[in-house]
């Protein structure tokens with residue numbers, strides 16, 4: 331049995347990290363050994379019962395798994411169609427699904443004898459999850475964060491520092507997530523013997539998209555058991571937001587071989603699909619290579635990365651995980667987008683009607699879920715993956731609504 335146990339819906343990626351034409355390893359030569367060592371260590375760990383049981387233990391005791399499957403009764407009634415369920419990743423420690431992956435990689439790093447951890451963060455959620463696991467295991471932690479993001483997310487910077495992490499401002503480029511990833515990769519090249527890089531989404535060079543996916547598969551595995559116990563059948567549709575794509579591929583993966591279950595990823599439509607105003611890579615993105623991987627990227631005709639925008643920092647990135655590009659080509663996963671305005675409405679609706687304040691990222695999935703629930707009959711049921719909680723977003727929402735705190 332392995333981390334990716336139970337069913338094996340796909341053999342992908344291949345040994346070189348390809349999902350069809352996507353994925354791969356596009357990095358400087360100096361990182362090739364580190365990545366192949368990591369692939370070997372992860373492959374061995376994922377089959378080792380000691381690793382699996384250690385990870386399970388910490389997922390339960392530290393992160394709070396399993397997360398609940400919740401029936402959103404009032405939103406269901408409000409929409410008047412399909413039953414709406416939430417998979418409650420928002421209940422996890424540090425507030426989002428990201429802890430699943432941070433725990434997995436931190437345990438792996440210790441197996442590899444690496445006591446120094448680096449990570450990138452945009453909004454700070456992955457940085458907070460990484461800082462938490464490093465504090466727990468006594469690992470040295472450095473988080474790279476764009477200077478602009480540090481200002482916008484000052485509270486998360488303080489959280490990371492409280493937990494003992496060093497947060498390094500990145501002044502290059504747009505001073506946001508993409509630039510933080512570049513700095514983290516630069517650090518890794520220099521300190522590769524002592525250091526493991528905990529990448530935060532199903533992105534980057536092989537083995538990251540595969541490994542990060544596997545650490546999040548627990549979401550879909552739990553969901554399958556929970557919905558079968560509750561409804562005696564599989565859901566008609568599962569809907570998740572897609573930044574890099576880790577919560578989405580995690581919840582979808584164990585349903586890929588269930589063709590009756592429709593899978594829908596929701597990207598950030600920002601101010602609408604105009605250049606520089608959104609982060610919907612499948613709407614206007616093109617094939618390219620960014621930060622280690624071949625995938626759909628928002629770029630100009632010269633291949634320069636476009637500016638992106640979303641109300642939710644966690645979805646505001648120019649590239650999408652390569653496995654998503656593959657399943658889109660196969661027609662197995664559909665993609666939609668939600669705009670900032672739709673997200674603001676659904677954020678307030680969900681808070682008011684369910685007593686659950688969702689993360690702005692997760693609210694993208696909810697926007698589409700509400701549309702689907704209205705379109706489907708009462709005999710249908712859908713699951714929205716609530717990837718995180720909205721506590722981190724309330725300041726920003728207040729500002730947008732013109733409320734002085």
Ligand SMILES: *Cc1c(COP(=O)(O)O)cnc(C)c1O
Nearest residue numbers: 531573574575576577644691718
């Ligand atoms: C980071 C984040 C996301 C986006 O990342 P994925 O890798 O696409 O899952 C989504 N939701 C929340 C709450 C996040 O913090």
